[in-house]
Amino acid sequence: MLFKIKIEDINDIDWNYFWKEGLKEKGNLGVNKNWDKAAEPYEKLNAKDDYTDKLINNLILDKSDSLLDIGAGEGSVSIPLSEKVKNITAVDSSKKMIELFDKRIREKSINNIETIEMDISDINLDSIGHKDIVLASRSINSFPEMEDLLINLNEIANKYVFITFFGPNNWRMEKEFYNFIDKNYTDHPSYVLLLNLLEQIGIYANVINLDVGPVRTYDDIDEAMVNGKWKLDNYSDKEKGQLHEFLSKTLQVDSKTKKLFNPLDKPDWVLIWWKKEDQMEI
Template sequence: MKCIKTGENEVEINYKVDWNGLWNKSLQNLPKKNNPESWDNIASKFNEWMEKDDYPEKLLNRIELDSNDSVLDIGCGNGVITIPLAQKAIKVTAMDISSKMLEILKKNAKNSDLNNINTCNRRIEDVTEEDVGKHDVVVASRSLNGVSDIGKELEKINNIAKKSVYLTLWGADNRRFEREMAQLLGRESHRHPDYIYVYNILHDLGIYANVEMLESNTRNYYSNVEEALDRLRWRIGDLNKDEESILREYLEENMIKTTDGTITYSNGKADWVLIWWKKSE
């Protein structure tokens, strides 16, 4: 709220920004991937995609956890974050909308001799605080980017956490590669809402969070161009045959070959931002 004096009169102007509304508006024209089918379709490939990603290690190094803590891992996927958390915590609730992802997580947990992980095949938007129960620590690793009305979910997450919350979201201009590919195909390109929306929504909620860039080497590595094209198809939406041909030619000309024989996008490195806060005593 701001007051401006004009002559003898003082005019009150409301300039409060609706960050949640802007977030929702930005999501409207982006590929819809926040559904079980989309994640089920890539579940079997997810382990391979994550093999050379040092992001999990970077995030886990920032999460403070005691051995008697309970953890809620929202959007847990195949358990790349969940498993290490369960090795430190007394119990973990692993939540994901993909039943296929949870099947892989359970297999990975069994292989790691862990029996302190409970799974929940639901999205955070569809559960209440009472459904989930209180947890000492809440983690949402790269899982809130497509959530609508995120302000309501952030408030819910804050209420669930007893000690601390850790969220990772897109960095500024992080989806530029997808936009470049859309422009190559003559499609309209749109910006994905990034971490600054969430930071400001939290601020409006009275939550004054810490913000850190996660300096990770998050890249996607592939054994061949067809595998890269398959991942790109998932990232930017369905492709027709002409579009596939255009992208295949582009990838063949621009992908970089690594020393171990895999290939990667020359400009496809992702940036992630960690937003975290501790609950007041």
């Protein structure tokens, strides 16, 4: 149903409330993914992805900059960035991610990155101090208290804030499958809510679609079931059979590598960024 409200009431919409309601509907409110468990597979999957290059090409950086990387993971973004800025403070709440990150720092003899085990909700000007650049890459998609966080990140930044969020096509393949089995699919709350929220707190942000390339290829359908994005534990035996049928219809053969791939299986990431001075006085 589409709501019609008076135009003067738009400014009274509590966008943070709708963000949290969206997370609740999706089943992600207050659910902390086990990043310790996901750390090693994440590192492997990341290596095949052109996300990092696409992101870095869109950042505005100077060799003299200090940079805060929030939810830095195993350093997939911070490590290549360490050559482009003066120093990096990398924060993550997962012990395992920090361990992997520290190992990579040692192996590569990098000396301008400091890793800190800390939760995003504890990040503010008092705990971190000012940094030229603030970056949150793929790490705050399910963070509930977005208004407080965005205000804190903006306070910390001297120059720019860069954040990436899921784009609307990130789950196109899953949605098609749900459609195929006549099941209702609940979307993740849209980044557009956050653009409205940012405007409400006086920040006019820019949006870029990063157009990340497809990542996953498979030898056969069984591998596509196990190594794809599918959460097989959530599916009944009947649904697993339907998934097999769906994949046999949708997977295509790459003419060069002869591997299977799904053209709908494309990560969709949106970069939202703003310059510190581009803010309205409110």
